[in-house]
Amino acid sequence: MGKQITEMLKGTLEGIVLALLTGKPAYGYEITTLLRDQGFTDIAEGTVYALLVRIEQKGLVDVEKRPSEKGPPRKVYSLNTQGTQELEEFWRTWSFLAERIEQLHSTDRIEGEK
Amino acid sequence: MGKQITEMLKGTLEGIVLALLTGKPAYGYEITTLLRDQGFTDIAEGTVYALLVRIEQKGLVDVEKRPSEKGPPRKVYSLNTQGTQELEEFWRTWSFLAERIEQLHSTDRIEGEK
DNA sequence: TACTGGTACATAGTATCGCTGAGTAGTGAA
């Protein structure tokens, strides 16, 4: 997919992860595989963990440590009130951007047909 | 709009500018005002000029210097073949991302209604 | 003349964020 997606994920990946956490707490490794399942095959593990540290420090999630049947204990993240607000703000920002870009996309196509 | 949009623009602003240039060459100052008109009110002039330098160095645009009636000469940028290809790649990447995020958005709304 | 404001471009320094690459550790199966 090239390098474009890397830059495009900046600012959106956080929202994507917050959205994944809506209603269903999850731990880092689980989130990574969820992302891979959804088509983001190239997202590095390290990226996800770093992001989780960030949103925890921003106070957007609550963390609970739980033992795992296999492997080290898990850190389970769940969206709190502040995280929910941040997610809503994310959707507003995303919609703003997406609307304008889609508009450019359609006018581009019309130009192209001339 | 906060800082979310700043991060979200990374990777998309270049595509936005390339799209603006489709079929109609433009110069930096003009592009800045175009962006402002389209709702991107907070984009700094410096950001646009830096981006234009970048896409010129990448060879995505052709540049022509033209005198202005008012003020210093303008640098008029026009999309070339390579730029057009880059823009097409941008649309593919954007569609990939937008589809997945919109899907998350809809499932989020459904979750929220429960 | 001096000043203001609009036009037009440029750039040094900073912060953010995702990626690379490597490492640590626990578990179970071959």
Added chain:
DNA sequence: TTCACTACTCAGCGATACTATGTACCAGTA
């Protein structure tokens, strides 16, 4: 013991947008 999967951590890097500032040209006006 070796491998593979699970699970988390971290140092260093590169790309990009923002801040702040500067240069320069022109027109109107007090």
